[in-house]
Amino acid sequence: MMVKQESTEEKITAAAKKVFITKGMMGARMQDIADEAGINKAMLHYYFRNKEKLFEKIFTEAFTSFWPQINNILDADMPLFSKIESFCHSYIEVLLNNPYVPIFVLNELNRQPAMFIQKVWKSGPPKVGSLIQQIEIDVKKGKIKAINPVQLLLNMVSMCVFPFVAKPMFQAALGMNELQYRQLMEIRKVEITRFIIDSISK
Amino acid sequence: MMVKQESTEEKITAAAKKVFITKGMMGARMQDIADEAGINKAMLHYYFRNKEKLFEKIFTEAFTSFWPQINNILDADMPLFSKIESFCHSYIEVLLNNPYVPIFVLNELNRQPAMFIQKVWKSGPPKVGSLIQQIEIDVKKGKIKAINPVQLLLNMVSMCVFPFVAKPMFQAALGMNELQYRQLMEIRKVEITRFIIDSISK
DNA sequence: GTCTATAACTCGATAGAC
DNA sequence: GTCTATCGAGTTATAGAC
Numbered sequence: 001m002m003v004k005q006e007s008t009e010e011k012i013t014a015a016a017k018k019v020f021i022t023k024g025m026m027g028a029r030m031q032d033i034a035d036e037a038g039i040n041k042a043m044l045h046y047y048f049r050n051k052e053k054l055f056e057k058i059f060t061e062a063f064t065s066f067w068p069q070i071n072n073i074l075d076a077d078m079p080l081f082s083k084i085e086s087f088c089h090s091y092i093e094v095l096l097n098n099p100y101v102p103i104f105v106l107n108e109l110n111r112q113p114a115m116f117i118q119k120v121w122k123s124g125p126p127k128v129g130s131l132i133q134q135i136e137i138d139v140k141k142g143k144i145k146a147i148n149p150v151q152l153l154l155n156m157v158s159m160c161v162f163p164f165v166a167k168p169m170f171q172a173a174l175g176m177n178e179l180q181y182r183q184l185m186e187i188r189k190v191e192i193t194r195f196i197i198d199s200i201s202k
Numbered sequence: 203m204m205v206k207q208e209s210t211e212e213k214i215t216a217a218a219k220k221v222f223i224t225k226g227m228m229g230a231r232m233q234d235i236a237d238e239a240g241i242n243k244a245m246l247h248y249y250f251r252n253k254e255k256l257f258e259k260i261f262t263e264a265f266t267s268f269w270p271q272i273n274n275i276l277d278a279d280m281p282l283f284s285k286i287e288s289f290c291h292s293y294i295e296v297l298l299n300n301p302y303v304p305i306f307v308l309n310e311l312n313r314q315p316a317m318f319i320q321k322v323w324k325s326g327p328p329k330v331g332s333l334i335q336q337i338e339i340d341v342k343k344g345k346i347k348a349i350n351p352v353q354l355l356l357n358m359v360s361m362c363v364f365p366f367v368a369k370p371m372f373q374a375a376l377g378m379n380e381l382q383y384r385q386l387m388e389i390r391k392v393e394i395t396r397f398i399i400d401s402i403s404k
Numbered sequence: 405g406t407c408t409a410t411a412a413c414t415c416g417a418t419a420g421a422c
Numbered sequence: 423g424t425c426t427a428t429c430g431a432g433t434t435a436t437a438g439a440c
Contacts, residue, residue, distance in 0.1 A: 188356070253435090
């Protein structure tokens with residue numbers, strides 16, 4: 001067994017990620033991050049000039065770590081039904097491994113919509129156009145029922161992401177523990193796919 | 203035209219609601235609330251002992267102001283399809299009038315899951331059992347396709363709420379202004395209803 | 405009840421020794 | 423690079439006059 005050597009900077013980013021994601025920018029304390037990293041506050045300022053800079057790094061990192069994975073599927077060259085299946089499976093899989101990222105991103109996004117669009121989005125804007133066109137074509141060809149492509153897109157994303165955003169609420173309402181909820185999400189990959197395809201199939 | 207007289211306490215709660223919902227517990231400043239209410243900070247402490255107490259009041263109020271409206275539909279005595287339609291229409295209508303409440307609630311909920319369940323939920327726990335049973339019965343009777351009732355419930359709630367939670371993101375991705383997005387949600391009432399019923403109909 | 409003034413405290417940031 | 427000690431701005435909360 002190799003014990004991975006972790007540099008101070010890595011310790012900080014790992015700790016900051018944990019604290020920022022659970023408490024948000026305003027709720028997080030530099031002291032919390034220092035404690036979590038097992039160092040002292042001064043070091044945080046040595047490596048990252050201030051809280052704002054540190055936060056921005058973590059936010060960008062969290063976002064870009066899973067956004068491209070999703071975005072590329074939207075752009076892939078495959079039949080519509082396959083793309084829907086691929087989207088649902090991949091999205092939920094990514095979320096199972098990063099369950100707290102969505103609420104973190106959405107939250108900060110609501111506070112700073114402009115910053116987000118400018119800085120984060122520009123590097124990899126959403127490739128929704130491709131999917132929307134594809135839906136329109138299949139509707140015209142009569143392959144699927146008539147449906148507003150934008151509404152279908154909203155449906156797909158909503159059903160994948162929201163159960164993670166509202167996890168504590170659903171968990172309490174359904175009386176489920178961690179494992180049970182995780183299994184529900186695991187099954188959900190195929191359930192949603194079927195749900196969507198059943199709805200738009202003729 | 204009657205000009206409604208607003209007591210100081212009402213001014214405070216109105217201002218606090220606005221500030222807390224937009225900035226969250228940690229982001230909100232007592233000074234902001236005082237300014238918004240057109241009074242001074244000391245008054246906030248006179249009427250509500252401290253920030254924590256004031257926040258709790260607003261949170262509970264925001265939550266209970268629209269939760270029962272939804273909850274009662276789940277419990278209503280009507281056929282499944284009618285109930286689905288009623289749910290989607292009512293939920294989106296309520297959200298159009300309180301668009302920032304969901305992200306506010308979900309956010310604070312993630313920080314304090316225990317507080318929420320104990321204090322808020324106990325007064326009116328979710329009546330999901332009724333709907334779930336109803337779905338199970340209709341499946342057994344062969345009225346609708348076989349589907350996991352819990353997944354269907356998740357689908358319904360997700361499709362209604364998430365577009366409000368992720369509004370800035372979708373708006374940017376789709377290049378829509380406020381009015382266009384609002385109209386999209388208005389249409390969505392009937393679109394979702396149809397989407398769900400199409401999916402589960404035999 | 406409402407205000408001004410200020411105490412008490414939190415927290416990000418810096419200085420400076422090692 | 424890393425630490426301790428501390429400053430100073432910003433905030434919650436209170437004291438006390440009116």
